[in-house]
Amino acid sequence: MLRIALQSLAHDRGKLVASIAGVAFAATLVLAQVGLYAGFLESSSAVIRYVGGDVWVMPKGTVVVDNGERLSAGSREIASAHPCVKSVRGLVLSFQALRKPNGSLEAVQIVGFEPSPERVLPWAMARGLPQDLHAPGRVAIDRLDVEKLAIEGDPIGAELGIGRDSVRVAAITDGIRAFTLAPYVFTELDTARRLAMLGADQSYYWVLDLARPECTTEVVAAVSRHPDLIARRTEDFQQLTEDYWVAGSGAGTAIGFSALLGLVVGVVEGLELCPLRLRRVHRGAYAAGEEGLLPLLLPVEALDLARGEADERVAVAEGVVEEGEGVVLREGREPEGELGEVDGEGVLVDAVQAALRHETARVEERVFA
Numbered sequence: 001m002l003r004i005a006l007q008s009l010a011h012d013r014g015k016l017v018a019s020i021a022g023v024a025f026a027a028t029l030v031l032a033q034v035g036l037y038a039g040f041l042e043s044s045s046a047v048i049r050y051v052g053g054d055v056w057v058m059p060k061g062t063v064v065v066d067n068g069e070r071l072s073a074g075s076r077e078i079a080s081a082h083p084c085v086k087s088v089r090g091l092v093l094s095f096q097a098l099r100k101p102n103g104s105l106e107a108v109q110i111v112g113f114e115p116s117p118e119r120v121l122p123w124a125m126a127r128g129l130p131q132d133l134h135a136p137g138r139v140a141i142d143r144l145d146v147e148k149l150a151i152e153g154d155p156i157g158a159e160l161g162i163g164r165d166s167v168r169v170a171a172i173t174d175g176i177r178a179f180t181l182a183p184y185v186f187t188e189l190d191t192a193r194r195l196a197m198l199g200a201d202q203s204y205y206w207v208l209d210l211a212r213p214e215c216t217t218e219v220v221a222a223v224s225r226h227p228d229l230i231a232r233r234t235e236d237f238q239q240l241t242e243d244y245w246v247a248g249s250g251a252g253t254a255i256g257f258s259a260l261l262g263l264v265v266g267v268v269e270g271l272e273l274c275p276l277r278l279r280r281v282h283r284g285a286y287a288a289g290e291e292g293l294l295p296l297l298l299p300v301e302a303l304d305l306a307r308g309e310a311d312e313r314v315a316v317a318e319g320v321v322e323e324g325e326g327v328v329l330r331e332g333r334e335p336e337g338e339l340g341e342v343d344g345e346g347v348l349v350d351a352v353q354a355a356l357r358h359e360t361a362r363v364e365e366r367v368f369a
Contacts, residue, residue: 029262037246044179044245045238047111050123051091053207055219056237060230064244065237066109066180068093068204070196072228079206079229082222084215089114090203092192095182099161100150108162109182112192118209122186127156128171133188138170145183146172162195179245 048056048065057079059069080088092112097105113121120130126143133140139160141149151158151169158169162185176184187195193202210216216233223231232240
């Protein structure tokens with residue numbers, strides 16, 4: 001049966017190639033949309049994922065990591081008050097205006113962090129090392145943003161103006177880009193505070209590392225009791241940020257619709273690969289008294305037809321031709337069209353009539369014009 005089905009598919013090679021190409025295009029479209037969606041999720045919450053921690057403390061009303069605000073003085077003591085808190089790390093995530101070497105301005109996103117042996121930031125380096133940012137006024141930019149920031153020649157050592165201060169590029173990151181497309185500028189916390197004009201004990205977020213993960217709920221509840229603060233689990237804050245940018249912006253809906261369209265196209269084209277039409281026939285269509293559906297498979301050989309003894313009342317197709325010429329199938333004694341015609345053209349038919357009951361077997365050669 002599999003061989004017959006493959007022969008049937010290959011019977012019209014032009015249609016087969018077109019259908020396979022359509023299915024391949026639809027599958028590529030679906031996979032591309034899925035990859036694009038995953039990329040959006042990756043870029044929108046990359047900072048949260050790589051900074052890590054168990055609990056994030058932020059000002060009340062913050063729903064996305066990119067729109068943080070400066071925390072009030074003394075908030076670090078509130079965040080670290082619970083005995084389960086092992087360490088507190090400050091994080092600055094602030095949009096600032098960067099003056100390019102050619103004098104024009106570009107909005108950039110400052111990412112200021114406290115160095116940690118457990119969490120290496122930046123997480124992908126093209127040139128230099130994270131330790132190159134230890135010195136004051138040292139920053140890292142991405143290799144994909146070098147041209148955007150109008151830096152000519154070797155970017156290492158280039159001077160950039162951010163706010164009222166000047167910084168120097170000490171390292172180059174590898175493919176770290178924000179969902180907002182504003183270039184990331186990585187630096188350590190002290191430099192970031194100076195660029196964002198924060199006090200020595202201020203930050204945009206406090207990232208808590210807990211001694212025991214099971215006390216996360218208690219820490220979140222304790223910090224959230226403060227009227228100006230809210231604490232969220234890291235995974236919850238990551239989900240909020242992804243929903244804000246991917247779902248809230250409409251990008252996720254557009255990608256989902258495109259993927260659904262590709263899936264529909266693939267299904268439609270896949271149906272074109274199924275030229276096997278099933279037709280109901282009367283009892284006795286198969287050997288040994290079976291009943292069911294007789295597939296119209298093209299082309300077939302006489303050996304593929306049902307066999308039986310003279311007293312088994314076997315009804316089989318009466319018309320077969322050589323492979324490559326096509327097949328004319330009849331349904332009992334009531335053919336749908338003129339026997340010997342395929343698409344209105346005459347073909348050579350070798351009719352094999354099976355012996356039924358008391359009839360003797362015989363073979364007739366007929367030519368239908």
